[in-house]
Amino acid sequence: MALTSEQSRLLDHPSTRKIALVGPAGTGKTTAGTLWLKKLLESGIPANQILLFIPQRTLAKPYEDSLWDDLALSQGLVSIVTLGGLARRMLDLFWPAISSQTGVAQPDRPPQFLTLETAQYFMAHVVRPLIEEKNYFESLTINRNRIFSQILDNLNKAAFVGFPIEEIAPRLKAAWVGDVEQMHIYDDVQASALAFRSFCLEHNLLDFSLQVEIFIKYLWPLPACRSYLTQSYRHLIVDNIEEDTPVAHDVLREWLPDFDSAVVIADREAGYRFFLGADTQSAMTVVDACDETLLFEKNLVSSKDIQGLQNGFRRAVASLMGETPLQQSLPGADATRAIVTPRENPRYFPAMVNWASAEIRRLIDQGTPAGEIVVLAPFMSDVLRYTLSRKLDEYGIPHHSHRPSRALRDEPAAQTLLTFATVAFPEWGLLPQRINFAFALMQAIDPFDLVRAQLLSRYVYDERAEGFPLKPFEEVPAEVRDRITYRAGERYEQLRSWLAATLPEDDQTLDFFLNRLFGEVLSQPGFGFHNDLENANTVATLIESIQKFRWVIGDQLNHDDFSTGKEYVQMVADGVIAAQYIQPWQDAPKDSVFLAPAYTFLMRNQAVDVQFWLDIGSPAWYQRLDQPLTQPYVLSRRWKAGEVWTTEDELRAANATLLRLSLGLLNRCRQKVYLGMSEMDVSGYENRGLLLRIIQQVLLETKRGIR
C-alpha cells in the first residue's frame, strides 16, 4: 500500500510521542491511525495496553478490520471504549470505593443501570403525576413520551457538557426571548429533572447522565481508579474526537500526559453529533495538548469535480452568511459534472423514487458495484424506505437499510405474544379486541388464514369475559369446525389448554411465561414459529426487554397489588417503552445498496462512488428538530452566559449545519451525486428549502466559470 507523505511522516515518529492528525475527512487520517496501531503491535507493545477511544462504536470498524488483516499481531485485544462505556465499566468495578459519596440511599448495594427504556419508564413514573396533578407542561401539545425523552436529553447534556443539573432551566431561560409561557415550561423541565434525579438516588438507579456524572465527579479523581486506568493503558488512539463531548475531551486532556504515546485524530468541518453534545471547539483543546500536529490536506477520495462542488458549497454558504470564503480555486474542476439531476423534477415523491431506482439500475448495469451506492435522505421515513425497497426489489437490486431502532409493538410476532399474555391473565382487564385475537391465532397456528382465524375466534373468544375468555373447540358448531379444520382446531386446543393452566403469579415473571409459551407451544411443530427464525429473533428481543424491565422495575416498585407483567404491557401500549428498541444484531450485506439517513451514513465513515440525495428541497437537511423542552446550542459549553438565542442565530446555525453535512457527505463521495426531489414532499407540502437554493447557486456560478 502506497503511503501519503503525511502517513509516512506519522510512522516515522517514535512510539513515545503524542501526535494530532487534523484535516478534512477523506485525507487518510484513519488509515494512518490503523497503520500506527500496527506499528505499535509490531514493536512488541501488548494489544491490551492500547486504548482506542471513539465517540461511537461504529467508528472502530477500520481498526478491527486492520487487526484481522494480520492475525500474527493478535495476542490480546485492543480495548475499544466510548466515554459512556468507560464510565459504566469503572462504576461496575469501583462502586464500593465511592458509593457512599454519591448520594444513593443504599451505598452497600450495587447500583442498577438504567437502559434507555427503563429510564424513560421511570421518568414517566415520576413526571406523570406532576402533569396530571400539578398541571405541568399544560400549554404543550406534544406527545408525553417526547416530554419524558427531552427531559432525559437535558440531563444527558448537563452530564456531557459538565454543568450541574440545577442549571438546566436557568440556562434555557436566560437565552429565551419570546412568550413568557415558555419560561414556565422550562421551570417544569427543571422540577421534573430534579424529581427524577431524587428518585434515582433514592432507589440506587443510575441513568446514563448519572453514570457519566458520577464517573467524572468521583471515579476519575479516585487514585485507585486512575491508577488502574493509567497502568492498564499505555498507548492511546482517539479517532473522530470532534464528534465527542466536552467532558470526554476534559478526561482525555487530563489523561494524555500519562500515556507513553498518543495519536489524536480530528476531522475539520465536522461535528455531526452536535445534537448529542459533540463539541468541535473543546476537541481542539486535546489536539493542542499533543506534542505535535500533522495536517492532512490532500483529498484521497473525491474526484476533482466533487471537490469543485465542495468549493461551490463553501462559497454559497459564506455568501449567505455575509462572509468571505477562504479556499483555493481548483482549475479544471467542474461541479456540474459531479451532479446528476432528472431532466424535469417530478411533481410527486413516488416519481422521485422511481427516477432514483432507475438510475441505480442503470449504474449497476454499467458496472458500478451495488455496495458503492448509497441513497440518503435527512430522515429515512418508513414510507420512503418501503417505496424504495419495493422498487429495488422489483429490479432485483440487493439493498439494505439502517434504522437505529424500531417499535416492538408494531411487530406482528411481538403483538402475538403480548395478545396471548393478556388472554392468559384476564385479571389485568386488558383483553384484546376480537380482531387482534384472530390475528394472533393466524400468526400462531400453521397454516391458518385470517378468515378462518376470525371465524374461530367468533365462537371461542369472549372479549367481555370476567375470567378466562377461551372456550374449547368442541363448543364450536360442527359445520363451523369443518370449515376451520380439525387440524387447526387441535392446535387451538393445545394453545388454549396451555393458556388455561397459567397461574396468576406467573405475571410477575412475564418474560419466563412467554419463554415457555414460545418453547412449549408456539415453536413446536404445527405452530407458526416452528421454522420462523426471524420472528424468533423478534420474540427474543421482546422477552429481553421484559426481562430488563422486570430486573429494574420489579425490585423498585414491588408491592402486593403491583403486577410487573401488566405494567409492561400497558407501558408498551402507551408507547413509553419498546417504542424504540435497538436491534441486537444487524446484517449488513457487503455488496448491496445502502439506504440510510444522512447522519447514519456519516457516522459509518466510509466513502462510496455514488451518492443519491433525496428530498433535497426538504428543510430537514438543516433545521433543528422541534424540541420545546431543550436547546442543544444554549446547553453547549461554547454558549456564553447571558446571551439570547435570536432568529439570526437560528439562521446561522441552519447554514452551518447544512454546510457541515454537505461537505461531510461530499468528502465521502468519489464520483457523482444524484440529486432527487419532487415539487411536493411525502406530506404534500411544496419543497423549496435552502439546500436546493444553494445547489442552484453553485450550478449557476459553475456555468459562469467560477471554480
Place this chain on the structure above:
Amino acid sequence: MTLPENFDFTQSNLQDYLDCPYRFYLRYIRHTQWPALIVDDALAFEQRGQTGARFHRLIQQYLLGLPEERLADQAAADPSPEVFSWWQDFLQYAPPLLEGARHVETVLSAGLNGHRLVAKYDLVLVRPDGGLTIFDWKTSQKRPKQERLLERVQTRLYRFLLVLSGGMLNGAEAIRPEQIEMNYWFTSQPELPINLPYTADQYQKDQTFFKKLVDEIAALPGEAFTRTGDLSKCRYCVYRSHCDRGVEAGDLEMFDDFLPETEENPDDLDFDQIEEIAF
C-alpha cells in the same frame, strides 16, 4: 466459508459446535436467538447466575485492591446470603494461593490457521516461582470430577492460549506448557480446588485438536452443520422445539451434572454497544 466477518472462536462457541454443529450454525452464523427456556425453574436459574456474577465482581474488586471492609459490607448487604458465606470462604482459603503478579479479567487471543481464538480469564497469576496459574471461580452447586474438567474445551483452550500468546503477561518471555496450571476454585468446596497442570505433550495434542477443529468449522457449508445424534445434548438446548426434540426445558437440579456451556459471561454486557438515540 459461512462464518461471519471477523468471527472469534471462544470456548463457548467451540463447545457449542462439539455438542451440536447445528446449534453453532443457528447461534453464530444465522444469529438466531431462540427464546425458549434452558431449564424448568427459570427464576432460580437466573438468580443463581446473578448471584454468581455478583460474587465474581467481588473477587475482581478484591484483586484490584479495593478496601476489604467495603467489600465485606457489600457481601453482607447482598440479597443472597450465599454471597456472604462464599466471601468468607474465599477470604479464608484463596489469598495464600494468590501471591504474584495478578492479571485480572485478562483477554488473550491468537491467530491459528487464519482464524482468531479468544479467551477471557478470571485471573492469570504469575507466581514468584515463575509458574503461571489460571484461576476460574466456579459457583456451581456441584463440583465436577477432574477427568471431566480435563476434557472441557475451557480447560484445553485456556491453557493452550496462555502458551501461545501469554508472553505479554510474562515480561515478554515465552511460556512453556510446564509452567502452567489451571485452578478451578469451587464455592461448594472452597478447601478443595482442582489443579490441572499442563504438559508439552498435552499442548501438542491441543494444538492439533484446535487447528483441526477451526479448519473444519470454517470449511463447512451451511447445510453441513447437522444436528447432533446425542439426544441428551438437546435437554438443555434452547433450540429443542425448532429441532422437534422435546417440549419442556431440562431439570434445574440435574443441570450441574450435565454441565453444558452456557453463553460466555451472560451478565457481561457490551456497554459500548449501547447507542445513543436522538430525542
